[in-house]
Amino acid sequence: MSTRNITMLQAVNEAMHERMEMDSDTLLLGEDIGKNGGVFRATDGLYETFGPSRVIDTPLAEAGIIGSSIGLALNGKKPIVEIQFLAFIYPGFEQLVSHAARMRYRTRGQFHLPMVIRAPYGAGIRGPELHSESVESFFVQTPGLKVVAPGNPYDAKGLFHAAVKDPDPVLFLEDTKLYRAFKQDVPAESYEIPLGKAAVVREGSDLTMVAWGSMVREAVKAAERMEKEKGWSCEVIDLRTIYPFDRETIIESVKKTGRAAVMHEAHKTGGLGAEITAVINEEALVYLRAPVQRVAGYDVPVPQFMVEDLYLPDAGRMANAVEKAMTF
Amino acid sequence: MTNRHQELGMSDEHVMEMYRTMLTARMLDERLWLLNRAGKIPFVISCQGQEAAQAGASAALDTTVDYVLPYYRDLGVVLHFGMTPEEVMLSNFAREGDPNSGGRQMPGHFGKRESNIVTGSSPVTTQVPHAAGIALALKQKKKEAVAFTTFGEGSSNQGDFHEGINFASVHQLPVIFMCENNKYAISVPLDKQLNVEHVSDRAAAYGIPGESIDGNDPLAVYDAVKRARERALRGEGPSLIETVSYRLTPHSSDDDDMTYRSKEEVDQARTTDALETFRHYLEEVSLLTPEGEEALRSEIRAVIDEATEAAEQASYPDPTTLMNHVYEEGNS
Numbered sequence: 001m002s003t004r005n006i007t008m009l010q011a012v013n014e015a016m017h018e019r020m021e022m023d024s025d026t027l028l029l030g031e032d033i034g035k036n037g038g039v040f041r042a043t044d045g046l047y048e049t050f051g052p053s054r055v056i057d058t059p060l061a062e063a064g065i066i067g068s069s070i071g072l073a074l075n076g077k078k079p080i081v082e083i084q085f086l087a088f089i090y091p092g093f094e095q096l097v098s099h100a101a102r103m104r105y106r107t108r109g110q111f112h113l114p115m116v117i118r119a120p121y122g123a124g125i126r127g128p129e130l131h132s133e134s135v136e137s138f139f140v141q142t143p144g145l146k147v148v149a150p151g152n153p154y155d156a157k158g159l160f161h162a163a164v165k166d167p168d169p170v171l172f173l174e175d176t177k178l179y180r181a182f183k184q185d186v187p188a189e190s191y192e193i194p195l196g197k198a199a200v201v202r203e204g205s206d207l208t209m210v211a212w213g214s215m216v217r218e219a220v221k222a223a224e225r226m227e228k229e230k231g232w233s234c235e236v237i238d239l240r241t242i243y244p245f246d247r248e249t250i251i252e253s254v255k256k257t258g259r260a261a262v263m264h265e266a267h268k269t270g271g272l273g274a275e276i277t278a279v280i281n282e283e284a285l286v287y288l289r290a291p292v293q294r295v296a297g298y299d300v301p302v303p304q305f306m307v308e309d310l311y312l313p314d315a316g317r318m319a320n321a322v323e324k325a326m327t328f
Numbered sequence: 329m330t331n332r333h334q335e336l337g338m339s340d341e342h343v344m345e346m347y348r349t350m351l352t353a354r355m356l357d358e359r360l361w362l363l364n365r366a367g368k369i370p371f372v373i374s375c376q377g378q379e380a381a382q383a384g385a386s387a388a389l390d391t392t393v394d395y396v397l398p399y400y401r402d403l404g405v406v407l408h409f410g411m412t413p414e415e416v417m418l419s420n421f422a423r424e425g426d427p428n429s430g431g432r433q434m435p436g437h438f439g440k441r442e443s444n445i446v447t448g449s450s451p452v453t454t455q456v457p458h459a460a461g462i463a464l465a466l467k468q469k470k471k472e473a474v475a476f477t478t479f480g481e482g483s484s485n486q487g488d489f490h491e492g493i494n495f496a497s498v499h500q501l502p503v504i505f506m507c508e509n510n511k512y513a514i515s516v517p518l519d520k521q522l523n524v525e526h527v528s529d530r531a532a533a534y535g536i537p538g539e540s541i542d543g544n545d546p547l548a549v550y551d552a553v554k555r556a557r558e559r560a561l562r563g564e565g566p567s568l569i570e571t572v573s574y575r576l577t578p579h580s581s582d583d584d585d586m587t588y589r590s591k592e593e594v595d596q597a598r599t600t601d602a603l604e605t606f607r608h609y610l611e612e613v614s615l616l617t618p619e620g621e622e623a624l625r626s627e628i629r630a631v632i633d634e635a636t637e638a639a640e641q642a643s644y645p646d647p648t649t650l651m652n653h654v655y656e657e658g659n660s
Binding site: 059067076099102112168 | 446447459490492494498652
């Protein structure tokens with residue numbers, strides 16, 4: 001299999017090219033995704049290749065975009081929607097949560113919606129407030145939706161293929177910090193990474209870190225530092241699909257290590273870290289040697305510009321959490 | 329002698345079928361109220377006062393190819409498109425065999441794939457952009473068919489109304505948007521909902537035709553929807569049709585309309601009830617006699633009796649199916 005060294009943005013773009021080539025019922029819809037190639041350039045070149053009837057620049061109206069994509073999916077098409085920023089999804093929230101997620105359940109499987117909603121998310125690129133939010137918790141409370149958040153170019157391409165092939169709606173979250181952060185060898189051919197399966201990206205025996213998106217890299221940095229400075233061995237799990245998430249991999253790891261720290265950009269209260277902590281408590285309490293640590297964004301709106309560095313969890317904050325758990 | 333329905337190209341059989349749909353919807357709805365007041369079913373949301381618009385519009389559509397995205401009052405539409413009175417009863421009794429949702433959804437939340445009836449839910453007007461999407465797929469597949477969606481005048485104030493119609497207009501999609509204006513959004517009268525005379529006036533903002541029709545005149549509605557359908561099939565895009573009638577019942581079985589409107593107003597509206605006025609028309613054109621009307625009513629009554637009994641005896645959903653159909657089975 002030939003590989004190229006590409007960014008996550010290129011990996012997502014490439015995956016879309018491949019899906020569009022494989023299946024003429026696949027359509028792209030979104031704001032500025034046509035000639036402009038998307039505000040992050042994720043759809044670069046797709047309009048030129050597939051034309052305006054398959055790469056549709058929509059009116060600026062998120063409920064209309066998601067709602068009409070539901071109609072397309074109901075009638076045999078496979079829409080891939082770009083929402084410009086995750087926090088711009090709110091006008092379309094009802095269509096996504098009240099309709100896309102429930103069509104199958106509501107109709108006992110008569111109707112189902114093969115559709116993907118892509119949305120860039122996350123702070124750290126100097127986008128003010130709503131351009132920087134990590135609000136995945138709204139959607140992990142929504143049975144019927146699947147929520148995916150890749151942490152590297154290789155996973156992004158494989159997970160994207162699996163998301164488009166899935167018969168149910170998938171919210172595909174793309175961490176903006178990762179778009180151009182680093183390159184990785186990615187196969188030129190199409191391949192799938194199954195949804196719902198986490199990856200152990202670093203093995204360890206003293207503590208389990210659970211993260212997704214760009215937080216995986218911060219977790220790995222913290223793990224390396226702890227190894228070097230303290231001789232502590234941390235395992236890092238990249239959750240990849242954050243709902244429904246891979247409980248088995250987390251529990252298996254915690255049973256081995258006896259300690260855990262969950263890391264996410266989203267606000268701490270009610271964040272997915274709380275749920276993961278609860279699952280660990282329910283299923284592996286007697287294995288724990290310390291309370292599960294949570295490294296999360298603070299409970300404030302994402303601050304703007306330079307102040308966001310104070311908000312964002314990083315390797316340093318993860319290292320503090322590890323120390324707390326190890327010395328409990 | 330020619331008469332109105334023949335002028336519109338409708339056969340006698342076609343017009344009688346339309347009347348039968350109106351009458352079935354009314355009688356079924358009345359039975360639902362009785363069952364609710366007898367404590368047998370928990371909730372009713374009515375079509376009464378809108379049957380003419382629903383039956384007239386449906387008669388102009390092709391049930392074999394067109395998609396309907398109804399709203400919760402559209403009993404007349406779904407009966408025409410192939411939902412049976414028994415299925416309606418199964419839904420109202422929340423029984424397993426309910427085709428809409430296996431007894432999970434509120435009554436009036438219609439969805440039956442084999443009849444091209446697309447499911448919706450309680451947040452109003454969200455079906456409008458769905459209709460636009462279905463129509464875009466029809467256009468891309470070059471199908472000779474339309475998407476037909478309905479909603480109330482109150483819900484025409486929602487953003488989804490605008491976003492859906494705008495999208496359909498920009499792409500010249502084969503959709504018919506039909507607003508069933510029954511003068512009330514639960515308790516709020518028309519003059520507190522709109523600052524224009526007609527919901528159809530809003531069509532101008534989308535560059536599409538808008539037409540306001542007497543919703544108690546099924547032939548006028550038939551004619552308007554037929555023209556809109558032909559227009560859509562010619563590739564000329566969507567239309568907005570408003571049918572004006574009156575909601576003869578409270579909003580639902582849980583509402584007391586006497587807190588916000590007078591009995592005199594409702595009684596006045598009953599004088600133009602299409603179930604009366606259109607029956608007179610059919611008598612005038614010699615398609616119906618009082619005896620014929622009674623025979624038709626008996627026949628429908630028997631169907632409803634049977635449907636009620638069957639639904640009452642049917643089983644509730646199996647508790648072991650609670651977790652099914654959240655995702656494709658075996659894929660989560």
